[in-house]
Amino acid sequence: MSRSRTAMLQRIREAIAGTPEPAPVPRDYRHTGDHPPGSPAVVELLVDRLVDYRADVRVLAPDELPAAVADALRPSGSVVLADDAPAELVDAASASTTQLIVDRRSAPLSAADLDHIDAVLTTAAVAIAVTGTIVLNAGPGQGRRAITLVPDRHLVVLRADQIVETVPEAIARLEESDTRPLTMISGPSATSDIELSRVEGVHGPRTLIVLIVR
Amino acid sequence: MTTFLGIPRRSRPSGHGMGHNGLPDSPLRGHTSFPDAARSAVGNTQLRRNLGNATATIRAKRAAVVGELDDWEALRDAGSAVKQQVMARLPELLEQLEAQVTARGGVVHWAADADEANRIVAGLVENSLQPGDAREAVKVKSMATQEIGLNEYLEERGIEAFETDLAELIVQLGGDTPSHILVPAIHRNRSEIREIFLREMPDAPADLSDEPRRLAMAAREHLRRKFLSAKVAISGANFAIAETGTLAVVESEGNGRMCLTLPETLITVMGIEKLLPTFADLEVFLQLLPRSSTGERMNPYTSLWTGVTPGDGPQNFHLVLLDNGRTNALADEVGRAALHCIRCSACLNVCPVYERAGGHAYGSVYPGPIGAVLTPQLTGIDGHDDPNASLPYASSLCGACFDACPVKIDIPSLLVELRGRVVDADRDRTIPGGWDAAMRAASWVMSSGKRFTAAEKAMKAGRVLAGKKHKISSLPPPLSAWTTSRDLPEPPRQTFHQRWRAEHGSSDDAPAPGGEPR
Numbered sequence A: 001m002s003r004s005r006t007a008m009l010q011r012i013r014e015a016i017a018g019t020p021e022p023a024p025v026p027r028d029y030r031h032t033g034d035h036p037p038g039s040p041a042v043v044e045l046l047v048d049r050l051v052d053y054r055a056d057v058r059v060l061a062p063d064e065l066p067a068a069v070a071d072a073l074r075p076s077g078s079v080v081l082a083d084d085a086p087a088e089l090v091d092a093a094s095a096s097t098t099q100l101i102v103d104r105r106s107a108p109l110s111a112a113d114l115d116h117i118d119a120v121l122t123t124a125a126v127a128i129a130v131t132g133t134i135v136l137n138a139g140p141g142q143g144r145r146a147i148t149l150v151p152d153r154h155l156v157v158l159r160a161d162q163i164v165e166t167v168p169e170a171i172a173r174l175e176e177s178d179t180r181p182l183t184m185i186s187g188p189s190a191t192s193d194i195e196l197s198r199v200e201g202v203h204g205p206r207t208l209i210v211l212i213v214r
Numbered sequence B: 001m002t003t004f005l006g007i008p009r010r011s012r013p014s015g016h017g018m019g020h021n022g023l024p025d026s027p028l029r030g031h032t033s034f035p036d037a038a039r040s041a042v043g044n045t046q047l048r049r050n051l052g053n054a055t056a057t058i059r060a061k062r063a064a065v066v067g068e069l070d071d072w073e074a075l076r077d078a079g080s081a082v083k084q085q086v087m088a089r090l091p092e093l094l095e096q097l098e099a100q101v102t103a104r105g106g107v108v109h110w111a112a113d114a115d116e117a118n119r120i121v122a123g124l125v126e127n128s129l130q131p132g133d134a135r136e137a138v139k140v141k142s143m144a145t146q147e148i149g150l151n152e153y154l155e156e157r158g159i160e161a162f163e164t165d166l167a168e169l170i171v172q173l174g175g176d177t178p179s180h181i182l183v184p185a186i187h188r189n190r191s192e193i194r195e196i197f198l199r200e201m202p203d204a205p206a207d208l209s210d211e212p213r214r215l216a217m218a219a220r221e222h223l224r225r226k227f228l229s230a231k232v233a234i235s236g237a238n239f240a241i242a243e244t245g246t247l248a249v250v251e252s253e254g255n256g257r258m259c260l261t262l263p264e265t266l267i268t269v270m271g272i273e274k275l276l277p278t279f280a281d282l283e284v285f286l287q288l289l290p291r292s293s294t295g296e297r298m299n300p301y302t303s304l305w306t307g308v309t310p311g312d313g314p315q316n317f318h319l320v321l322l323d324n325g326r327t328n329a330l331a332d333e334v335g336r337a338a339l340h341c342i343r344c345s346a347c348l349n350v351c352p353v354y355e356r357a358g359g360h361a362y363g364s365v366y367p368g369p370i371g372a373v374l375t376p377q378l379t380g381i382d383g384h385d386d387p388n389a390s391l392p393y394a395s396s397l398c399g400a401c402f403d404a405c406p407v408k409i410d411i412p413s414l415l416v417e418l419r420g421r422v423v424d425a426d427r428d429r430t431i432p433g434g435w436d437a438a439m440r441a442a443s444w445v446m447s448s449g450k451r452f453t454a455a456e457k458a459m460k461a462g463r464v465l466a467g468k469k470h471k472i473s474s475l476p477p478p479l480s481a482w483t484t485s486r487d488l489p490e491p492p493r494q495t496f497h498q499r500w501r502a503e504h505g506s507s508d509d510a511p512a513p514g515g516e517p518r
């Protein structure tokens, strides 16, 4: 191993020598919310937060999903799905007039290919109501990170039972993701770098549409 | 017009400025002392107006979203305690991180100083490029790479590093240096940005207006081709989870996701203090950081990755662990406290001195209250003529930074401690003023545990003296050198030393702090 590794570890050990065992971490903050995952109050809170970030949000009954997907995809000429997308998403997208492209892990699309695709349709792992956050963990229907990044329109389908109220509840669920990559999305990409005035849509998808199935 | 910043000054034996102080060039050290640099910044009306607007806006946003959480103080307590754990267990946590990253297909490098880190990164970039590839890399905003001057180092070797944050792009195209940890172009307004884009971006539309949306879209177009073709990306990290080997980058624009996802090779440079022990600790820090920094409930994008994921994202991942003065800081109680910093910049936005002087006056990539502590800790102070010697005085000690800090760093107490050391180190002074006498007295007291404990007891009397106003407005000489130009805040109930002792055991048998001359 490198000389610097040995030297740095040695210097750190000397620097902290004699430091008594620090106190245990007090974790008196809220772990769970006031409302159970998927409850109407939690769904309502998530909708409120996402609208605040200027995402498009709709809450639907299961049988309304195909029409809502078709509606959301209407402006897009093409849409990409992961190769493990659930049948309901594939069916909904197939029923729309938009060209459906599947990103196969065995023959993944290049970034340049993705740049010519207008939209992406995915599921998600969990959503956090209090912060308006949708988390992808490369699970079924979510695909490689590139497919939710390059196309300009991201359509996410969430089940109500995937929505928790607090950040700690979400982190607890995500611990199961092992070491898969995680992407947390709170609204469309944005910048406040010019005189702090918020501009939605810089490099990530400029439009975020969230369909919540009750 | 002169602005009195409360910094004791004495005439210098010779001229000063660029290169005259004989100190090494570093992104951590300015050429001009804080009062001199601040005077010119304060005289710049445009800069002052931009800064005033920006800091006031973020302050209000932060206050609103922090007020939404009834458990904010409990989160701060947890954040502070986690960071104490990290410092106390740093060797084992670093080894754990290294083992996890390596097990997941990443390569870990250790860099003792800026030079070594730059050499490692340049070598990795060279190795990743095939003949015929453009000699370039895309970059996502990173304090660590600014601290080591990586862009300049790469440029000297014919490798162009493209900053991809909008603000960093503005700074880079404008041939400027960042003025704020979080909003580096806070000193530029929209019309200045439009001019920079038109001048420096060959593909900027000729009819570009100064509307922020149009400016952001011009930047999107400009960078998109770079993202889609880049072979190598360089990033920093906001957090590294020892338990799992997971790294986290918190951002807004999506340029971070682009850099972390599309290129074949990813090189991440990270200060060794950025660790968190467990994945679950994210539940604390992902609440503290966005609310404190941008004043948002959550930032638009957070990316977490662990080593290499086959078929998804960069297939070569290198993590460079950077010391560059951090182990020095760690040995010192002030430095160790400063290493808890998660770079949220809340302390900058609430600081009345920063609001007026701006980030450039601090002469370091780490400006503001925490910069005034961290910069001299990382570099050391090389005598009174070192511009860094003036940094601990760049504060009115109003305490706003402590209240705002999500990990509860008691910056005012740290600054007072450092002031004592600066005066004590200044041995060749000619005419001792009242200030020097007061500070030398403080330093004499602080250099001995027993004397300091006695003085701490005396500070209780100060609380009585302060009375209902919680301010001390007049003190006898030599302390009147302080109170003639401002009120002294009431001494705290518990001093930094008392807290350190309560949390870390007796300081009397601890090794002498690094900055102490004796």
Ligand code: SF4
Binding pocket: B292, B340, B341, B342, B343, B344, B345, B346, B347, B348, B370, B401, B404, B405, B406, B407, B408, B409
């Ligand atoms: S010192 Fe505290 S408030 Fe200042 S940047 Fe660091 S974490 Fe934020």
